[in-house]
Amino acid sequence: MTQNQIKVPEAPSIGAMLKTSIVGLQANNDQVNSFKVQVKNLNFYYGSFRALADISLGFPENQITAIIGPSGCGKSTLIRTLNRMSDLVPRARVEGQVLLDNENINTSDVDVVNIRRRVGMVFQRPNPFPKSIYDNVTYGPRLLGVRNKKVLDEIVEKSLRGAALWDEVKDKLHESGLALSGGQQQRLCIARMVAVEPEVVLMDEPCSALDPVATIKIEDLMRTLRNNYTIVIVTHNMQQAARVSDYTAMMMMRPDRAGEMIEFNQTRTIFTNPHDKCTEDYVTGRFG
Amino acid sequence: MPRNSFDISISELKVQLLDYGARVKQVIGEGMDALKTRDRALAEAIIQNDAHLNETRYQLEDQCYTLLATQSPMAGDLREILSMLLIAIELERIADHAKNLAEITIHMGDEPLLKPLIDLPRMVEVSQHMLGRALEAFAQNDALEAKAVAAMDDEMDNLYKQIFRELMTYIVEDPRTVTRAMNLLFAAHNVERIGDCITNIAERVVYARTGRLEELNVQREV
Structure with missing residues (x-):
């Protein structure tokens, strides 16, 4: 329960209210301005x-898009194509385009390391390196050639603050990252990713191994990160998709078991009035 | 794949709400009977019974909150539960308007009616018919039928205007009739409000079915 005092506002005139409602209607009709990543x-x-x-x-840029759907429908496969993590799977093959800022990343001349710097990823289980908190965060910047201690210190503080972890670890930066709790480890992984200043953040079930309190912290963090990054999250937790995302993509498995996208819309529409019967059945818990 | 216990809870709640609606529909007629026959004993009974109707509404409301809190309903389920919550509130309001007819009966005491009641019982008949159809539309998830019910509110409004004009004529001809005329006008106003509540119920049926929030019978100037 919030402790903030809520004041009763002065009633606006009817004229002002009419104006507001017209503005409100326009605001509701918000169109997506630009796509940071497009899949074709x-x-x-x-x-x-x-x-x-x-x-x-x-x-959409600077928005959170959730990908939902039953197990095996290809959610994780899809998210892994967005930074070419899928290249790492033997005998895997991709057709079609993945555009990052309108440039196709599925071409042979693309610098994959640079793509993965621009499109960071957080996994289901926190996977900090068996190193100190400080070394975890500076790992990426060091690989990119940053050597100056002062600059690295600044990156560590900025990244840990960005991942809402600074206050909890500022006095033990040189202790092992593995000594942190699960939720803290996941935020350390987010800090490690933020340190290389990505543009897109991919999250594959980032809270499935965390308790409810740690989950809420990550979700709050996502809402903050959204101001600077475009976020894509795969989640099995329908409530989480509803709470945290702006847009939702619903995927399904076809009879031949290939995953397809069956509905994409604003999250509020998907969870209050989906257009597709399968989406309705899935979000109401009637299958999947 | 059905969600068995959740689906059963929703169906049970729906049955209870329809049962509540049937009781409310009946009490509108009883309110009119009390006024028409000047039956103060019946009027007292209606007022007493209103507390039970209020209690039932809180029980239904509570069941809706429990489902919302424990089942995390989404999409069609969410709309249906929210609609049931709001319909329960509208039904209780209708019962209050019917109770007001009973209170007017008691307030009038032995004073004779200003005129024989013709249009007012007709309004009550229309409102009961509307409510019956609205509840059926809710039971069947029938948005088209709900819209047809809302359109019937025009008939209620026309009857109300007619009563209003007629009572004004009495007052203008003989200002001493003002109190008796106002009693009847107040009764007619309560029944007219019942029509508005039923329109609101029809709007909830449309929302539950289609997800669209729309005003079905925009008030015209009286």
Whole structure:
């Protein structure tokens, strides 16, 4: 319960109210201004098995997009194509385009390391390096050639503050990252990612190994990070998608088991009035 | 795949709400009977019974809150539960308007009616018919039927205007009739408000079915 005092505002005139309601209507009709990442006619194969079928969608800039859908529908596969993590899977093949700032990243001349710096990722289980908190955060900047101690110190503080972890660890920066709690470790991983100043943040079930308190902290952090980054989150937790995201993409498995995107809309629409019957059945817990 | 216990809870709540609606529909007629036959004993009974109707509304409301808090309903389920919550509140308000007819009966004491009641019982008949159809539309999830019910409110409004004009004529001709005329006008006003509440119920049925929030019968100038 908030302790802030809430004041009763002065009633506006009818004229002012009419104006407000017109403005309100326009604001409700908000269109997506630009897509940071766009996927066009994407097909993905594990060997001969087609895991994604003709996926096309855009991820709006500085917004959180949740990808939901039943197990095995290709959510994680899709998110892994956005920074070419999928390259690491043997015999995997991708067709179609993934555009980052309108440039296709699925071409041979693209610097994959640079793509993965620009598009960071947080995984299901926190995976800090077996190093100190300080070294975890400075790992990326050091790889990129930053050597100056003062600059590294600044990066550590800024990144840990950005990941809402600074106050909890500022006095033990040289202790092992593995000594932190699960929720803290996950925020350390976020700090490690933030340290290399990515533009897009991918989160694959970032809270599934965390308790409710740690989960809420990560969710609050996501709302803050959204001001600077475009966030894509895969989650099985429908409440989390509803709480945290601005847009939601619903995926399904076709009869041939290939994943397809069946509905993309503002999150409030997906969870109050979805257009697709499958989405309705899934978000109301009737299948999946 | 059905969510068995959750689906059963929603169905049970729906049945209880329809049962509540049927009781409220009945009490509108009883309020009119009390006024028409000047039956003060019946009027007292209606007032007494209103406390039970209020109690039932709180029980229904509480069940809606419990489902919202424990089942995290989404999409169609969410809309249905929210609609049931608001319909329960509207039904209780209708019962209050019916109770007001009973209170007017008691307030009038032995004073004779200003005129035989013709349009007012007709309004009550229309309102009961509207409520019955609105509840049926809710039971069947029928948005088209709900819209048809809301359109019937025009008939209520026309009857109310007619009563208003007629009572004004009495007052203008003989200002000593003002108190008796005002009693009847107040009764007619309560029944007219019942029509508005039923329109609100119809709007909830449309929302539950379609997800669209729309005003069904925009008030015209009286």
